[in-house]
Amino acid sequence: xxxxxxxxxxxxxxxxxxxxxxxxxxxxxxxxxxxxxxxxxxxxxxxxxxxxxxxxxxxxxxxxxxxxxxxxxxxxxxxxxxxxxxxxxxxxxxxxxxxxxxxxxxxxxxxxxxxxxxxxxxxxxxxxxxxxxxxxxxxxxxxxxxxxxxxxxxxxxxxxxxxxxxxxxx
Amino acid sequence: xxxxxxxxxxxxxxxxxxxxxxxxxxxxxxxxxxxxxxxxxxxxxxxxxxxxxxxxxxxxxxxxxxxxxxxxxxxxxxxxxxxxxxxxxxxxxxxxxxxxxxxxxxxxxxxxxxxxxxxxxxxxxxxxxxxxxxxxxxxxxxxxxxxxxxxxxxxxxxxxxxxxxxxxxxxxxxxxxxxxxxxxxxxxxxxxxxxxxxxxxxxxxxxxxxxxxxxxxxxxxxxxxxxxxxxxxxxxxxxxxxxxxxxxxxxxxxxxxxxxxxxxxxxxxxxxxxxxxxxxx
Numbered sequence: 001x002x003x004x005x006x007x008x009x010x011x012x013x014x015x016x017x018x019x020x021x022x023x024x025x026x027x028x029x030x031x032x033x034x035x036x037x038x039x040x041x042x043x044x045x046x047x048x049x050x051x052x053x054x055x056x057x058x059x060x061x062x063x064x065x066x067x068x069x070x071x072x073x074x075x076x077x078x079x080x081x082x083x084x085x086x087x088x089x090x091x092x093x094x095x096x097x098x099x100x101x102x103x104x105x106x107x108x109x110x111x112x113x114x115x116x117x118x119x120x121x122x123x124x125x126x127x128x129x130x131x132x133x134x135x136x137x138x139x140x141x142x143x144x145x146x147x148x149x150x151x152x153x154x155x156x157x158x159x160x161x162x163x164x165x166x167x168x169x170x
Numbered sequence: 171x172x173x174x175x176x177x178x179x180x181x182x183x184x185x186x187x188x189x190x191x192x193x194x195x196x197x198x199x200x201x202x203x204x205x206x207x208x209x210x211x212x213x214x215x216x217x218x219x220x221x222x223x224x225x226x227x228x229x230x231x232x233x234x235x236x237x238x239x240x241x242x243x244x245x246x247x248x249x250x251x252x253x254x255x256x257x258x259x260x261x262x263x264x265x266x267x268x269x270x271x272x273x274x275x276x277x278x279x280x281x282x283x284x285x286x287x288x289x290x291x292x293x294x295x296x297x298x299x300x301x302x303x304x305x306x307x308x309x310x311x312x313x314x315x316x317x318x319x320x321x322x323x324x325x326x327x328x329x330x331x332x333x334x335x336x337x338x339x340x341x342x343x344x345x346x347x348x349x350x351x352x353x354x355x356x357x358x359x360x361x362x363x364x365x366x367x368x369x370x371x372x373x374x375x376x377x378x379x380x381x382x383x384x385x386x387x388x389x390x391x392x393x394x395x396x397x398x399x400x401x402x403x404x405x406x407x408x409x410x411x412x413x414x415x416x417x418x419x420x421x422x423x424x425x426x427x428x429x430x431x432x433x434x435x436x437x438x439x440x441x442x443x444x445x446x447x448x449x450x451x
């Protein structure tokens with residue numbers, strides 16, 4: 001029986017979400033400098049969507065699950081915007097070596113998100129993101145109400161549910 | 171398969187154990203990375219953090235070339251904790267590789283606090299003491315970063331100063347020793363970077379469609395030459411100049427780097443590298 005209990009924490013880890021707790025919930029986005037596509041500095045405390053929700057998605061050009069997630073959101077983006085007025089802000093954490101490719105990568109994918117660069121991972125650190133992809137939902141007041149790390153096909157449905165809740169539609 | 175069940179006696183009473191029994195036949199079990207954190211408000215200060223645990227259970231399989239792993243299960247843990255209060259922030263990161271997952275260097279095995287810092291940020295200046303990451307330009311002469319997926323962490327431990335004396339002018343100075351798994355490299359790294367964002371220099375140029383950024387940087391490494399065979403220079407330096415021009419869908423970037431006193435066995439005095447890409451839609 002002792003050996004069985006030794007496996008109990010592993011059993012918990014096998015159940016997605018069982019050991020899941022959130023950080024930064026109910027707080028605002030920490031003010032950090034990120035870069036716009038043209039290389040200018042931009043302060044993250046000025047992210048706003050006029051009282052409507054915002055999705056902040058940390059991704060990188062080398063991260064396949066990140067690209068899959070952003071493609072999945074892109075398929076639904078027009079509908080989500082009609083329902084909630086959401087804006088997606090995609091923060092590329094590509095470092096100095098690959099950040100130059102971000103703009104053409106995004107254009108090739110046809111995404112309509114607001115793109116910012118975080119090559120030195122300052123914003124990534126401030127948001128306590130260790131690995132990408134990591135997605136946050138901010139409600140109309142700019143408070144973080146949802147955090148999700150990793151992406152499996154179908155996770156965008158959970159994101160949509162949380163988005164509806166954040167915008168008060170559910 | 172029989173070896174898996176030896177030493178593990180599963181009882182049918184518990185539903186959770188039945189689930190575990192179903193999962194054991196898989197060649198390895200890859201646990202989803204788990205993210206956990208907490209937030210405490212303490213007056214105007216905030217403490218927040220995150221924990222990630224990546225664990226894998228291995229079973230050898232000659233058909234696919236999966237090797238036997240003596241530890242059976244390997245686990246990487248990253249725990250980040252940060253405190254912010256107005257202009258001050260401080261943080262620490264705990265890492266444990268018990269033992270390091272397959273694909274990571276075994277030099278990581280063990281645990282410790284390889285990353286800690288205190289940072290002060292005012293309107294136009296930021297000072298960081300402790301561990302930090304920094305990149306100059308495209309990263310050709312300096313690129314320090316943390317990639318837990320790749321097992322790369324070459325943070326600098328020392329002092330970094332960032333200064334923005336006027337709109338569009340950005341200066342950085344760094345000094346430090348690089349992380350080398352659980353120790354520090356013996357090389358002393360010092361560097362300087364200056365960047366001019368022409369569109370920000372004068373408010374009349376803010377809305378000009380063509381965005382131009384000029385930059386220059388220099389990095390040096392000092393390391394005691396203690397090779398009995400070669401006569402290495404103790405000071406090696408690299409400089410780079412860069413230019414970025416963006417106009418709508420057109421972007422042009424060029425950076426030239428120049429090394430002096432490089433550690434080459436051939437009697438070369440300098441190496442010239444050129445990097446340019448043009449993308450247009």
